[in-house]
Structures are given as C-alpha cells and as structure tokens.
Amino acid sequence: MIVNLEDLRRHARRRLPRAIFDFVDGGAEDEYTLRANRLSFEKYAFRARALVDVSQCDQSTTLLGKQLSTPVLLAPAGLTGLVAPRGEVLAARAAANKGTLFTLSTMSVCSIEEVGAAVPGSSLWFQLYVWKDRGITRALMERAKAAGYHALCLTVDVPAMGRRERDSRNGFTVPPRITLFNLLDALMHLRWGLWMLSAPRPTFGNFVGTGKVEKEDAISVASFTNKQFDPSVTWADLEWIRSLWSGPLLLKGISCGEDARLAVQHGVEGLIVSNHGGRQLDFLPAALDLLPEIVDAVEGRAEIIFDGGIRRGSDVVKAIALGARACMVGRPFLYALASQGQAGVELMLDLLRVEIDRTLALIGRPRLSQLDRSALRFEERPRAAEKGLELLAANHMK
Numbered sequence: 001m002i003v004n005l006e007d008l009r010r011h012a013r014r015r016l017p018r019a020i021f022d023f024v025d026g027g028a029e030d031e032y033t034l035r036a037n038r039l040s041f042e043k044y045a046f047r048a049r050a051l052v053d054v055s056q057c058d059q060s061t062t063l064l065g066k067q068l069s070t071p072v073l074l075a076p077a078g079l080t081g082l083v084a085p086r087g088e089v090l091a092a093r094a095a096a097n098k099g100t101l102f103t104l105s106t107m108s109v110c111s112i113e114e115v116g117a118a119v120p121g122s123s124l125w126f127q128l129y130v131w132k133d134r135g136i137t138r139a140l141m142e143r144a145k146a147a148g149y150h151a152l153c154l155t156v157d158v159p160a161m162g163r164r165e166r167d168s169r170n171g172f173t174v175p176p177r178i179t180l181f182n183l184l185d186a187l188m189h190l191r192w193g194l195w196m197l198s199a200p201r202p203t204f205g206n207f208v209g210t211g212k213v214e215k216e217d218a219i220s221v222a223s224f225t226n227k228q229f230d231p232s233v234t235w236a237d238l239e240w241i242r243s244l245w246s247g248p249l250l251l252k253g254i255s256c257g258e259d260a261r262l263a264v265q266h267g268v269e270g271l272i273v274s275n276h277g278g279r280q281l282d283f284l285p286a287a288l289d290l291l292p293e294i295v296d297a298v299e300g301r302a303e304i305i306f307d308g309g310i311r312r313g314s315d316v317v318k319a320i321a322l323g324a325r326a327c328m329v330g331r332p333f334l335y336a337l338a339s340q341g342q343a344g345v346e347l348m349l350d351l352l353r354v355e356i357d358r359t360l361a362l363i364g365r366p367r368l369s370q371l372d373r374s375a376l377r378f379e380e381r382p383r384a385a386e387k388g389l390e391l392l393a394a395n396h397m398k
C-alpha cells in the first residue's frame with residue numbers, strides 16, 4: 001500500500017534491477033551529503049498559530065511568470081527512460097496534468113523533440129550541460145527553443161562527475177551491458193525487463209546521430225560525461241549562453257552566497273539551490289542548510305528554487321518558509337515512475353499536494369505568501385537527527 005513517498009521508494013527497490021535502483025538512489029563517495037539532505041529537515045520544527053480560518057488552503061503560486069497549481073516541480077534527471085520506457089514523456093505528462101513543470105535533462109533517453117511534442121512547451125524547462133563541442137551545446141539550446149521549452153536551467157555543479165561508488169561496484173553502463181548477472185537481475189525484475197524490451201535500447205537520446213553515442217558501446221556515465229562535458233566553463237560563458245537563449249535563465253547547483261551574488265550580477269532570473277541530491281561533491285552541507293545564506297545574498301533579485309531531500313509536504317513548507325519560491329523533487333518522481341509509470345508520478349504529486357495543504361492548515365498559514373522564518377523553530381539539538389546519523393553510519397559500515 002502506498003501512503004507516502006517512502007512507500008514509492010520501497011516499491012521501486014523491488015521493481016528495478018539493482019544497478020538501476022542504485023544509480024537513482026545513490027550519492028557520491030560516503031553519501032554524507034545524501035544523508036544530510038534528509039536529516040537537515042529535522043533541524044526545523046514549526047511554530048503553529050491557532051484559530052485561523054484555514055478552510056481554503058491555497059498552494060498555487062507563480063514562478064518566472066507562470067501560474068502553477070503547486071510549488072513542486074520535477075527536477076532534471078538523466079536516464080529517466082531507464083526507469084520506465086519513455087520515462088521522460090510519462091513524467092512530463094504527469095507534471096502537465098497536475099499543473100506543474102517538468103525539466104528535461106540534457107542526458108535524457110527521450111529526445112528534446114519527443115518530449116516537446118508530448119506536452120505544451122509552457123510546462124517544460126530544459127537543463128543544459130555544456131559540452132566541449134560548443135556546436136553541440138549551441139544545437140541543444142536551439143532545439144529546446146524550437147520545441148517551445150520555456151526556461152533554460154544551466155547546471156553548474158558538474159565540472160567533473162561525482163564518484164558514485166555504487167555505480168562502480170555494479171559495473172553500471174549506458175546502455176546496460178548484457179552480462180549474465182544483468183540478465184539474471186532482469187529476469188528477477190521481469191516487469192521492468194519486459195517493459196524495456198518494448199522500447200529501443202536506451203541511450204542518451206539527444207545525441208543520436210551526432211556520432212557521440214554511436215561510437216560508445218556500454219560506457220560508464222562518469223567516463224562518458226568526463227570525456228564530453230567542458231570543465232573550463234566560467235562566468236564569462238554565461239554571456240554566450242544568454243546570446244543564444246532569449247527566455248528565462250536559471251543556474252542550478254549554486255551553493256554559496258558569493259556565487260548567488262555573482263549570478264544576480266549576471267542577470268539570471270532564477271537560482272536552484274542544490275547539491276545535486278548529494279551526487280556530486282560529498283561533504284557539501286545539506287541543501288536546506290545552504291538556503292538561508294543564499295536567500296540573504298539574493299535579496300529578492302532572482303527567484304529561488306530549492307532541491308535536495310524533499311520527501312514530505314512539510315519539507316516543501318519548510319524550504320518556502322526559509323525563502324524558496326518553489327522546490328524540485330528528483331528521486332521521488334523516479335521511484336514513482338518505477339512503481340506505476342505516469343500514474344505513479346501523478347500519485348506522488350498528489351501525495352505531496354495533500355501533505356502541503358494539511359501542513360498549511362495545521363500551522364495556521366493557508367497561503368504560501370504567509371510563510372516566512374517566523375513559521376519555524378530552529379531545533380538547537382536535533383536529537384533524532386543525531387541518532388539517525390549514528391544509525392545510518394552504522395548501517396553503512398556493515
């Protein structure tokens with residue numbers, strides 16, 4: 001039975017082959033940041049007001065000029081189409097049906113055009129990684145523009161791919177290598193195996209025909225991206241990106257006040273405060289702990305989106321109270337896709353919607369605009385968090 005997002009994770013764990021589940025679920029190195037992302041929410045409790053009319057809670061909002069029915073968006077996730085066939089199309093449809101946005105990763109299985117044709121461009125953002133081959137980078141932006149995507153989200157926290165040790169242990173490659181273990185694993189996860197047989201062999205769909213993926217047979221994500229992504233990108237390149245993209249521009253992966261101020265000086269419309277879900281630099285602080293410094297640095301000059309560890313509606317309310325305008329979720333929508341395809345993603349968004357409404361009612365602030373830091377208490381000693389860290393560390397050592 002599915003009553004919350006953790007249930008979707010459990011479902012996904014049963015449904016997906018080990019290497020695919022670990023690719024989605026895992027983080028970098030010791031996974032400190034991955035664990036911290038969750039535990040940081042325990043540092044905050046609520047200050048609730050009583051006897052407020054909460055008969056009409058309203059979580060609708062606007063983001064970069066677009067009306068949204070909820071402040072929860074779907075984060076870019078490479079290889080979503082490995083979790084369910086045509087996974088990006090299914091997730092984009094779910095987001096559009098629920099009045100919110102889907103962000104397509106540069107590293108998607110379905111192409112920019114396929115997703116663009118499935119839903120209105122107004123409910124789509126495109127996430128950009130800058131390739132060494134600037135012709136390819138330029139073409140990605142032109143294709144997203146031609147397909148009607150509303151905003152461009154440049155990810156800035158991958159100058160090198162984080163080391164995901166679960167992927168190394170599992171020998172995870174794209175496309176998945178056909179080995180005896182992988183065949184057995186697929187047989188033990190027959191629904192996923194049959195699903196995948198119904199789709200073309202998954203690869204990085206935006207690069208088919210460019211010669212970049214055809215040559216590569218079964219390569220690790222880190223080897224591929226370290227070969228293709230440009231580690232020399234600097235603030236100066238933003239001007240070039242700006243000259244090619246006329247819509248709203250956001251930077252994803254900003255993690256300190258200095259960079260937030262620079263981003264504003266460069267005229268970006270939005271920032272995504274994120275540590276890439278703990279998949280890049282291990283021992284970055286929990287994403288929630290990055291938020292106040294960045295909100296203070298931005299001083300309202302750009303819209304701030306938060307991601308990292310959101311698993312409850314109350315987490316969304318806390319991030320908004322700390323100054324975010326909206327939140328992205330990554331793994332939860334991938335677990336949901338693995339569990340029930342498009343219907344699973346819609347269910348995940350519904351679960352969060354109900355939890356957000358209930359939290360707003362219980363704290364006596366029926367609208368998002370009424371949320372600020374006075375809605376929270378900082379827990380001096382988050383005892384549950386300390387205990388949780390000890391337990392998780394103990395599990396990790398087993």
Ligand SMILES: Cc1cc2nc3c(=O)[nH]c(=O)nc-3n(C[C@H](O)[C@H](O)[C@H](O)COP(=O)(O)O)c2cc1C
Pocket residue numbers: 023024025037075076077078079105106107127155252274275276277278279307308309310328329330331332334
């Ligand atoms: C499987 C997977 C693939 C991801 N791929 C990308 C990507 O291609 N581009 C990107 O900017 N972020 C990527 N991310 C990071 C997410 O956009 C997001 O920052 C992160 O998942 C948020 O944390 P959460 O999973 O705890 O919600 C990926 C995350 C996961 C789990």
Ligand SMILES: CC(C)CC(=O)C(=O)O
Pocket residue numbers: 077078079107221225276279
């Ligand atoms: C396929 C990868 C490059 C996607 C990514 O950014 C990630 O796994 O975090």
